[in-house]
Amino acid sequence: MRLNPAAKITHKERWGDYVLLTLESPDIARVAAPGQFLMVKTAPGPRPLLRRPLSIHDRGDGSLDIFFKVAGEGTALLAQKTPAETLDILGPLGKGFDLELGAREAKKTAAPAVAVGGGRGIAPLVFLAAEMKKAGRPLKLLYGGRTLGDIPLKDRLAAAGYAPACSTDDGSFGFRGLVTDLLKSAIAEAPASAVYACGPEPMLEAAARVAAEAGLPSELSLEARMGCGFGACWGCVHRLRTNGRESWVKVCEEGPVVSGGDVVWGEGA
Ligand SMILES: Cc1cc2nc3c(=O)[nH]c(=O)nc-3n(C[C@H](O)[C@H](O)[C@H](O)COP(=O)(O)OP(=O)(O)OC[C@H]3O[C@@H](n4cnc5c(N)ncnc54)[C@H](O)[C@@H]3O)c2cc1C
Ligand code: FES
Structure with a gap:
């Protein structure tokens, strides 16, 4: 730090x-x-x-x-x-994304990982996409918002070669519906190796569920109110389940990126 x-x-x-x-x-x-x-x-x-x-x-x-x-x-x-x-x-x-998530499966099937960003949740996924590209791992980027104005980076990302698939809840651009519905149909159409997601908590919960139903590992970037950002204030706790045991953990230290299967939903800070 x-x-x-x-x-x-x-x-x-x-x-x-x-x-x-x-x-x-x-x-x-x-x-x-x-x-x-x-x-x-x-x-x-x-x-x-x-x-x-x-x-x-x-x-x-x-x-x-x-x-x-x-x-x-x-x-x-x-x-x-x-x-x-x-x-x-x-x-x-904090702890970031594991670039190797699902990599063993990806080597066998050449299936891409999928990164799902809801609104401002696209923020960390662009750095992720850039590093995955450098590492030679294919990544499909899904970018959703309530309406066209909530996906302002779509042209910039397309120009940078990330070819984002976009969704809007109101159908004003791209797939009509939630970005997690777009995730569901993307996984149904073509195999994927892992799911990364960032966005509001209900979106993260849905993304983790879609990934689990498809048998895919997932990582989520959690949002919590933060006082210090480095473990001193306990302002950012979220309930997680690790090795079968539930506990409150500091999102700034143990996260913000956590395994989708570990999150206890509805028990944020
Ligand atoms: C690890 C992490 C990374 C983040 N990265 C980004 C990012 O890249 N881009 C981005 O736009 N936002 C990001 N956020 C959310 C961002 O920190 C909040 O929007 C910001 O702190 C709000 O501050 P404010 O003073 O503008 O609003 P405030 O006046 O403090 O709050 C305004 C509203 O936002 C809500 N809010 C405040 N902080 C948070 C929070 N941490 N999570 C959820 N809701 C909150 C409040 O409940 C309130 O309704 C991130 C949050 C975390 C924890
Ligand atoms: S923000 Fe202070 S402990 Fe996490």
């Missing part, structure tokens, strides 16, 4: 409530892994007091991208930042 009190913003894009910022931070970028996150100070003064957790969206040469949706006070302040300003960031934090 490293502190960079002055990570320079070198690029910004905005689509409605969604914002992408590129930050210069070579030390953190060098050691970051897909699924890990940053704790970001959203304003220089005492308010808001707590840093906000944001996934590492992608990594460049000495840089990191974050991609977020304005949800409240902290993200609204972040959305006002402009290039050449700096951000105080702490990271990389």
Whole structure:
């Protein structure tokens, strides 16, 4: 875990409530892994007091991208930042995705892994897709939102060669329905080797169920309210079942990425 009190913003894009910022931070970028996150100070003064957790969206040469949706006070302040300003960031934090999940099966069948992002949940999956590409593991990217405005990265991802399959609940773009229904039909149409997912909790629960029904391993990036991001405050606990025993674990340390089969649903923080 490293502190960079002055990570320079070198690029910004905005689509409605969604914002992408590129930050210069070579030390953190060098050691970051897909699924890990940053704790970001959203304003220089005492308010808001707590840093906000944001996934590492992608990594460049000495840089990191974050991609977020304005949800409240902290993200609204972040959305006002402009290039050449700096951000105080702490990271990389937490346990990320296992790039080898289902890899043994994939070697036999050449079946791709599937990554499912709901709305802002696409954030950590782009870094995952980039690292899977480097590792030579095929990955199918599914990207869903309530409506067209909730999948603002679709063209950017297509241009980067990830060919996302998109869904909207209202049918305004792509498959009409939930992204987990798209997952179900994608798995029914062609074999898959593993499922990775990030998004709201009901979506994660559905993704884990679809994966389990298809006999596939899954990993989910959980969202919990976080005070510190590194194990000191117990603000982020979620109930998990490991080796047959249930316990409260700190999402910032044991996660945010956890095995889909381990989550006890309806018992978040
Ligand atoms: C490990 C991790 C990675 C995350 N990565 C991203 C990301 O890449 N992009 C992104 O847009 N968001 C991400 N989030 C969610 C993001 O941290 C929250 O949206 C943000 O902290 C809200 O802060 P705020 O001050 O804007 O809103 P607040 O004023 O604090 O809250 C506004 C609303 O958001 C809800 N909320 C606040 N924090 C969370 C949370 N952690 N989980 C769920 N709901 C919350 C509150 O209940 C409230 O309804 C991540 C969360 C975690 C735990
Ligand atoms: S956020 Fe403080 S212990 Fe997890």
